Amino acid sequence: MMAKTTLGIFGLGTVGTGVVALLRDNPQFEIRAIAIRDRHKPRELELANIELTDDPFKLADHPDIEMLVEVAGGIDPAYEVIKRAISNGKHIVTANKELIAKHGPELFALANEHKVTIFFEAAVGGGIPLISTLQRGLQANRIARVAGIVNGTTNYILTKMEREQQSFADALREAQAAGYAEADPTDDVEGRDVVYKISILSSLAFQVPIEVEKIYRQGITQITDLDIKLANEFGYRIKMIGLAQPGEDNEQALDVRVHPMLVPRHHPLASVEGVNNAIFIKGSAVGEIMLYGPGAGRFPTASAVVGDIINIASALKLPDFAQYFQLPIRSEACEIFPIADTTNAYYIRLETHDTPGVIGTLGHAFGEHGVSLHSVTQKGVNSEGTATIVLLTHRVKEKQVQAALTQISAQATTKQIGVVLRVLI
Numbered sequence: 001m002m003a004k005t006t007l008g009i010f011g012l013g014t015v016g017t018g019v020v021a022l023l024r025d026n027p028q029f030e031i032r033a034i035a036i037r038d039r040h041k042p043r044e045l046e047l048a049n050i051e052l053t054d055d056p057f058k059l060a061d062h063p064d065i066e067m068l069v070e071v072a073g074g075i076d077p078a079y080e081v082i083k084r085a086i087s088n089g090k091h092i093v094t095a096n097k098e099l100i101a102k103h104g105p106e107l108f109a110l111a112n113e114h115k116v117t118i119f120f121e122a123a124v125g126g127g128i129p130l131i132s133t134l135q136r137g138l139q140a141n142r143i144a145r146v147a148g149i150v151n152g153t154t155n156y157i158l159t160k161m162e163r164e165q166q167s168f169a170d171a172l173r174e175a176q177a178a179g180y181a182e183a184d185p186t187d188d189v190e191g192r193d194v195v196y197k198i199s200i201l202s203s204l205a206f207q208v209p210i211e212v213e214k215i216y217r218q219g220i221t222q223i224t225d226l227d228i229k230l231a232n233e234f235g236y237r238i239k240m241i242g243l244a245q246p247g248e249d250n251e252q253a254l255d256v257r258v259h260p261m262l263v264p265r266h267h268p269l270a271s272v273e274g275v276n277n278a279i280f281i282k283g284s285a286v287g288e289i290m291l292y293g294p295g296a297g298r299f300p301t302a303s304a305v306v307g308d309i310i311n312i313a314s315a316l317k318l319p320d321f322a323q324y325f326q327l328p329i330r331s332e333a334c335e336i337f338p339i340a341d342t343t344n345a346y347y348i349r350l351e352t353h354d355t356p357g358v359i360g361t362l363g364h365a366f367g368e369h370g371v372s373l374h375s376v377t378q379k380g381v382n383s384e385g386t387a388t389i390v391l392l393t394h395r396v397k398e399k400q401v402q403a404a405l406t407q408i409s410a411q412a413t414t415k416q417i418g419v420v421l422r423v424l425i
């Protein structure tokens with residue numbers, strides 16, 4: 001009989017429970033031990049014959065465990081546990097985006113040194129087989145763009161705001177009630193979760209380490225239901241996007257950023273609704289593809305984790321197999337364009353005093369900074385004499401738009417700059 005592959009599972013929450021449920025009856029595997037925080041918490045699964053511990057380092061040091069599956073999350077103690085497990089010659093499967101985004105290159109180098117491998121399919125896009133597509137399926141391509149809706153919470157909120165004309169606050173409250181948003185939703189609505197994910201995707205697509213703190217980030221909290229309605233009228237939907245592409249006039253630098261965008265209604269990303277995720281990739285040989293599906297949830301995520309476990313277990317039969325999965329690791333991180341140097345079209349909503357000539361003044365300020373306007377629309381005047389004006393620009397460098405807006409905010413006719421959003425083109 002073939003020897004079973006022995007596993008240690010660190011974490012038995014949403015994802016860990018799914019992983020154990022999928023593996024329990026698989027004769028190819030034996031779960032030797034599971035690490036959890038609270039040994040007294042009731043568990044959904046029968047865990048007879050499996051050692052339970054509240055010390056995850058025991059899994060890293062366990063002489064009978066070949067593969068450590070980390071589905072606990074966070075940096076502390078996952079980072080140290082994984083380093084110890086690698087140093088002890090164990091293969092790693094993890095769903096931890098924060099860990100891979102912040103410490104990936106160091107962990108991959110350590111894994112290479114110890115001739116083991118790290119798989120992390122579940123770290124981005126939950127159940128969507130996205131990492132393996134970038135790592136293996138698209139190797140023949142030079143990647144021209146990766147653009148993703150990779151945060152279900154923000155997509156759910158934006159979809160609710162659009163469908164039910166809800167405010168951001170109401171849509172967030174519903175997302176929390178439905179279990180799609182955390183009690184503290186900051187990481188999601190401020191874009192930090194997407195930063196981790198796009199940094200992983202771009203480092204695979206462009207084969208360079210990316211420093212997460214260099215990635216520009218804008219959340220969705222400033223978007224109003226009026227913006228969503230107006231974007232619709234202009235033929236767009238507003239989506240939270242993680243974007244990565246080579247620099248336009250500097251191929252050595254990458255343009256990687258996270259912010260809401262107006263997506264043209266005919267673009268495949270515009271049709272992604274609710275908690276679903278989708279990643280649009282443009283490759284030199286394949287053309288445009290989009291991978292779509294559930295970005296979170298117990299069994300979709302466990303599907304990705306268990307897929308990794310099975311793949312490693314199959315490869316274990318090959319001599320020196322880990323070298324086939326070594327990631328191209330360059331030591332120096334890639335230069336990332338400052339947001340001011342990126343080129344975009346813009347949607348700008350302003351509030352001004354309703355005085356004659358105000359639109360002329362705005363047009364003049366944009367013209368002075370070389371910003372060409374595609375359209376200017378006045379959207380009514382409220383009882384306090386505030387006019388809402390919406391402008392769409394042609395493609396232009398962000399620093400020119402910023403310079404024009406600095407001038408406009410100093411003008412007596414301007415009450416406030418409501419929101420500035422970039423348009424996906």
Ligand SMILES: NC(=O)c1ccc[n+]([C@@H]2O[C@H](COP(=O)([O-])OP(=O)(O)OC[C@H]3O[C@@H](n4cnc5c(N)ncnc54)[C@H](OP(=O)(O)O)[C@@H]3O)[C@@H](O)[C@H]2O)c1
Binds near residue numbers: 016036056070072097
């Ligand atoms: N949930 C999703 O849909 C989803 C999707 C994609 C990726 N992921 C990623 O998958 C990972 C796990 O997420 P999850 O939603 O399953 O988390 P979760 O439900 O909070 O479960 C975390 C598990 O880890 C255990 N744990 C945490 N810290 C520990 C420590 N110091 N020592 C021992 N055990 C510890 C917890 O023990 P107790 O049970 O005793 O509290 C719990 O069983 C995260 O990296 C997450 O980003 C999740």
